[in-house]
Amino acid sequence: MIRVPAEAAGRLSDAWRYSVGTGRIELALRRDYIDSLSLTQREIGFRHIRGHGLLSDGMGVYRPYDHKGARRVHHSFTYVDQVVDSYLALGIRPFLELGFMPAELASGEQTVFWWRGNVTPPRSHQDWAGLVRATLRHLVDRYGLDEVRTWPIEVWNEPNLPDFWQGADEKAYHLLYEVTAHAVKEVDADLQVGGPAISPGADDWLVRFAEFTEDREVPLDFVSRHAYTSGPAQHVPFGVHQTLGPASGLLEQFGTPRRQLQGTRHAELPVHITEFNSSYRPDNPVHDTAFHAAYLAPVLAAGGDLADSFSYWTFSDMFEEIGVPTALFHGGFGLLTHRQVRKPTYHLYAFMARMGPERLARGHDHLVTRHSDGRVTVLAWAPVDPTGETPGPDRHDVHLSIPVAARGEAFLRRSTVDEEHGNACTAWRHMGSPRSPRAGQLDVLHEAAEPARSHRRLPLADGRADLRLTLARHEITLVELTPLTDETPPWWDERRLLGGEAS
Template sequence: MKPLSDSWRHCVGTGRINLALRSDYRESLALVRRDIGFRHIRGHGLLSDDMGVHRKSAVDGGVRYSFTYLDQVFDTYLELGIRPFVELGFMPTALASGEDTVFWWKGNITPPRDHAEWAALVRAVLLHLVDRYGVDEVRTWPVEVWNEPNLVNFWKDADQDAYFRLYETTARAVKDVDAGLQVGGPALSPGADDWWAPFADFVSRRDVPVDFVSRHAYASGPAQQIPFGTYQTLDAPHALLDQFDAPRKHLAGTRLAGLPVHITEFNTSYRPDNPIHDTAYNAAYLAPVLVGGLDLADSYSYWTFCDVFEEDNVPTSVFHGGFGLLTHRQVPKPTYHLYAFLARMGAWVLARGDDHLVCVDGDGRVTVLAWQPVGGTDGPDAGERHEVRVSFALRGPRAFVRRERVNEHDGNAFAAWRELGRPASPDTRTFDVLRDCARPAVEHRSVAVEAGRVELRLSLARHEVTFVEVLPVRPQEHTGLDDRRLLGASDDRLVAEHER
């Protein structure tokens, strides 16, 4: 048996990190830490103006570094038990070479007008983090240089040479602080695999530090926009796994072969207003991706943990197609439960299939994650039912089987929200109703262990993800108890249970 890797929860994405100053954000992060246990968190905007790190005096032009907000954000992360995955960007306005920006909050995407001043900023930030949190701690925080420089949206003219220069300046500045700090990139978007060879050649020729490589993965087609929303086509799930595997394939035979691979963003759609993110379909689609990715990358970071996120301005409705596993005010979406189920799986992998994962713990507890396969836009329509059969060894005469399910109806707050008339800004009572409806449906039963094995026949509803926990039963004697004497206990099942 192989241990179940936790690469699936090594990192999770977030809206720009300034949002960590908000209570809704912090409450949501505490919930995902409790239920899922992500190890690191990555987001844009560490050096953008709203964090106030790089300050220039209007009096004499002198530069001062302010860590007021940065300390509050990183203190919050560490207090909640999650470590930063540091993305260096975007460009502070006072250091920028141009005025091009991205997003509603205007992250500057131009190169530094002075690379020496940029290097000084990077060194100052890392030195402060080392002084505040200790070098051994900060060495566990990967430092990524920029975000998707292959796109004109994120890097002026998608200038490859300019990015390589930025990468070299930044990587050397990081290592100036401490050689043990991890630095990497280039955080490429899908469709940019032609950057791998030039990047590997550049860092090899110039002996530039690279401790890991990073890429993003999305499976959606061109945006079909409607007012305050977007629809897109969707490739089959294996398209995401192919993207997870791309860095290793393209870097084989280069100096970068064998380095850790971090998929620092992934999801079905790259749009923050695509309703697919809110659905049970999204969970069923991503189930084989989370399981299949275990063999392909050192981490793959879901984008994002909650809907406190403002790339396209402030959301206009509680359900709006946001990236988050949680809506505002901590309403879990079906994909949240997929992650929470996986977090409760056993430590060792017993079996894997196209529609299931079976694990076991040292105490004999067996867990099953099962899902209805879906195929994207061009795949066949999912049926109303999907049958999954699993069989495994278990000690003892009987087993207790507990099952939780999430589908188009059960554990689906998005479905309940639609039935409630799609309230854009629910009141407190309606939020309570939505959270209640977001709870997975639960059932339990006792089954016989036959010839040392348990066989489960699981019937899954449309777009269902289900979690099953099987515990060996060790009966204890309770002298004098007779369930047949309970009022209403004439049921043959109760009598049979007593006689066993």
């Protein structure tokens, strides 16, 4: 038994909800996307949202034209306004990623993804700077300077990879960043600009990037990188399988930027992990599983100790980097499938959203918090084997002594997700894995996605509850303990439900 202290150990970091990822932001023009984001915001409530493609051709911002023999540029924000308006209406702010390159401004034709985002440097850095200034000035004019100052502005995405930045040319990226950062600050000195948004395995880039910005006195308000733990892709039709490292590898990556920047003038800068997940592939079935929720639980519980934010990639399976998904469950990044079917990892986030602000205890398989009204919340998870060599234990016991500021009894509410509960993917497999479920099948899947719930009274002794939990394989569970005030009338007698006489 673990005795949970009555005194708080500190505040529970909400770095896990600072930002969430999305497919290219153009997708926000679609109904299913907005329906999914609305549900996510209602039940979880992220603060920022980051995705690719703000300046790509699909958003139609950069519009050169010829008039009276002169080449001119018109900047159109029709789609940008619709997207940002939708975000703000749902209580979420942009985490702006400046990219990719408009084709008419690009120096080359190399593209990435099914939707062909151009990843070449600008043929005119002056015109690129003009595009950045025009975009930010429009946003400031429309939404107000105080508002836009709260939106971090990240320059490009994973420039260390040749797929995302032509030739992975580090010097060319440094020039792009320098021009962009100065353009941002010309609009307003207090706008937040940062980078380099590198992928795992390129930590030396961050060191050289920090040295470059320091030597050249280039503005830098935050640093960013990404984190994944999967190995090389083993391809099958419309999917992949990959090995996974332990989830602690994500925490190791979260902490790397601060370790690298120790002793520099950038040591105190905010660190944003602007993408993280287990696999970096949007077609890996592990994303749909109960295993995935249990795998990531310790990351959400502890990640805020290491970074100012860590952004789950992504909130929805409306995501088309390798093409339109071929089935409802296809291993997509999303917390939600299309049609808003909740996955087990969605429930992990929803459970975190119900935790209290005071952190009482944290262990290898549990997190205990308290609300201001005295409610105590416990998130517990069954350890997993990320190697896949074993399925993990059939059961895992958690035994806690919980302080509850009440006498007599507490009301216990338990919500459970495992291989059979809160797991629509399991039900989908049972029904034959229909690629396009019919309306009635969708109803069943939404029903299957609901966590199992139970309720009971728990006796207290000396202001403490003896909480014994037995978790199934790959289970995450949320227990909420509420001080109980019994208002049952004195004449209530369950034995008289069928009209019997009082004993």
